Amino acid sequence: MPKLPLITISCTASSDTILQKARALAKKLGLDFCDKKQCRNRYILTYTDEHLELGVNEQLENCKEKHSPLFVDFIHGNAGYRHARNCTIKQPLARAVGIKSGFRPDIFDATAGLGGDGFVLACLGSNVILNERSPIIGALLEDAMQRGLQAQNATSEVIQKRMTLLLGDAKENIKHLTSPPYTVYLDPMYPHSKKSALNKKEMRMIRDIVGDDDDSEELLETALRYAGNRVVVKRPKGAERLNSKNPSHVIEMKNSRFDVYMINHL
Structure with a gap:
């Protein structure tokens, strides 16, 4: 498996089901799971109510650019x-x-x-x-x-x-x-x-x-x-x-x- 960059898995959804999916994915990939507001890594893999998305942690002081999250959608x-x-x-x-x-x-x-x-x-x-x-x-x-x-x-x-x-x-x-x-x-x-x-x-x-x-x-x-x-x-x-x-x-x-x-x- 390729070496992963500094990345954290989080979840912004209130659903317990999605929260469990996020924790399961973190375990599967060997990544830390944390509250998004407490994440200190550059990238965050986040489960929302709509999809799984990859984004830049804009809370970091050295992250000055705005980035749209990345996700895959085969429907729209x-x-x-x-x-x-x-x-x-x-x-x-x-x-x-x-x-x-x-x-x-x-x-x-x-x-x-x-x-x-x-x-x-x-x-x-x-x-x-x-x-x-x-x-x-x-x-x-x-x-x-x-x-x-x-x-x-x-x-x-x-x-x-x-x-x-x-x-x-x-x-x-x-x-x-x-x-x-x-x-x-x-x-x-x-x-x-x-x-x-x-x-x-x-x-x-x-x-x-x-x-x-x-x-x-x-x-x-x-x-x-x-x-x-x-x-x-x-x-x-x-x-x-x-x-x-x-x-x-x-x-x-x-x-x-x-x-x-x-x-x-x-």
């Missing part, structure tokens, strides 16, 4: 919009992973993060295994999936039938799958850049929690050994290839690209 917001408006097999992501008319590949999303791309692929009809190695981000994902299942709508059906969450090192988890995934999808942490979205407050928080993907080149090599048909790597526009390895083909977008490695062509 960006995920809900993408589900309602952008579920087409003609989009670059779908073409990159091998989705086409009459065919929906099984996909191993090795760097699930906040689950946005994995959710879209599941909405398009693929069975998706989301792998997240950060226990903190994994907890946010698990909370979002549980809330999505309770919605009793199209989102709950997508999550129940086509999304599976695995926690831990993707390089190890992929070795123990019952069958090779048709596509392995990698979206490693983008390199530092003045123009990168990672300079947004919430993305800086994610980098603090997750760290840099220093093993992304090793992960690519493992993916190439275990993928059934292809490995897809999402990269920023202009970024160098992982391992300086030339892909079979590239799908370009405005600010990023998909490097596609076809197994039979390597």
Whole structure:
């Protein structure tokens, strides 16, 4: 399990049930549980009446910036919009992973993060295994999936039938799958850049929690050994290839690209 940053679990809800969930999660992750007003760590993982969220402890004297809490929501917001408006097999992501008319590949999303791309692929009809190695981000994902299942709508059906969450090192988890995934999808942490979205407050928080993907080149090599048909790597526009390895083909977008490695062509 990755080394966790200085983080505390808290709870602002009055419900005894949610309070018990917060204490159980603290025990599971090996983190301290405390009243939010007494927390002295930089980050606080908080159960509210609505969801589990990750926030910056703004009570600290050295914390001068305002930060919106980070949580995952597959029903509303960006995920809900993408589900309602952008579920087409003609989009670059779908073409990159091998989705086409009459065919929906099984996909191993090795760097699930906040689950946005994995959710879209599941909405398009693929069975998706989301792998997240950060226990903190994994907890946010698990909370979002549980809330999505309770919605009793199209989102709950997508999550129940086509999304599976695995926690831990993707390089190890992929070795123990019952069958090779048709596509392995990698979206490693983008390199530092003045123009990168990672300079947004919430993305800086994610980098603090997750760290840099220093093993992304090793992960690519493992993916190439275990993928059934292809490995897809999402990269920023202009970024160098992982391992300086030339892909079979590239799908370009405005600010990023998909490097596609076809197994039979390597």
